[in-house]
């Protein structure tokens with residue numbers, strides 16, 4: 001272990017978490033501004049689960065969704081990697097949160113703070129019963145019209161993921177249509193691609209350290225089983241995050 005000669009924030013031996021490309025490895029080198037001190041209340045596995053999904057959820061909720069206290073927020077894909085962070089972050093921002101997931105994850109989604117849970121195998125969130133100020137669409141690839149039916153007249157839709165491929169433009173078809181339609185309707189329809197930011201890693205650090213957000217780790221796989229871990233994740237039904245241990 002070593003620290004770069006111009007790095008003043010960390011010392012050799014500090015416990016850190018963060019991101020870098022190529023981190024399925026025993027040793028990895030990361031930029032100092034992509035790291036923060038590991039929250040003391042988390043294991044290394046929990047801390048490793050936080051940055052990428054945490055960035056996506058934080059930026060979608062705070063920057064694109066502009067979630068404010070008291071707003072009704074719907075999170076589709078609430079039991080997955082990004083969704084489990086999004087539910088907790090929306091609660092931390094004071095929202096009334098409804099999570100959409102399959103039957104086996106309803107208890108999990110409730111346990112991380114969702115006020116209401118919709119089991120998508122039994123109920124349709126767009127059945128007309130409720131409309132939401134902000135919808136985070138993380139999974140399921142619902143059509144734009146379906147999503148808009150559940151959105152308040154001046155609500156905000158943030159498409160984070162869940163693309164299943166459109167007829168002409170593959171995965172970004174739905175996102176492009178959202179951007180094109182948005183200027184002509186009262187609802188705000190957009191997408192979000194997260195970026196790695198030092199300030200956001202620090203905000204995540206604060207939220208994790210304060211116990212306002214706790215990473216949900218489904219399974220860990222040893223480094224030698226990375227392909228199996230990826231296959232498991234690709235099935236699309238992880239309960240929170242999948243972590244590689246070294």
Ligand SMILES: NC(=O)c1ccc[n+]([C@@H]2O[C@H](COP(=O)([O-])OP(=O)(O)OC[C@H]3O[C@@H](n4cnc5c(N)ncnc54)[C@H](OP(=O)(O)O)[C@@H]3O)[C@@H](O)[C@H]2O)c1
Pocket residue numbers: 052053056076077078079080081082083100101102103105120138139140141159160161162163192193194195233236237238239240241
């Ligand atoms: N925009 C960005 O910057 C960004 C960043 C990270 C990830 N993403 C994207 O976000 C998506 C999700 O990533 P992730 O890491 O959260 O994936 P993940 O861990 O595989 O979670 C996906 C979740 O979706 C749920 N799901 C599947 N079908 C559903 C449906 N019809 N309705 C509601 N939920 C459903 C699954 O749970 P059930 O068992 O309940 O179905 C699973 O828990 C991916 O498309 C990924 O590429 C985008």
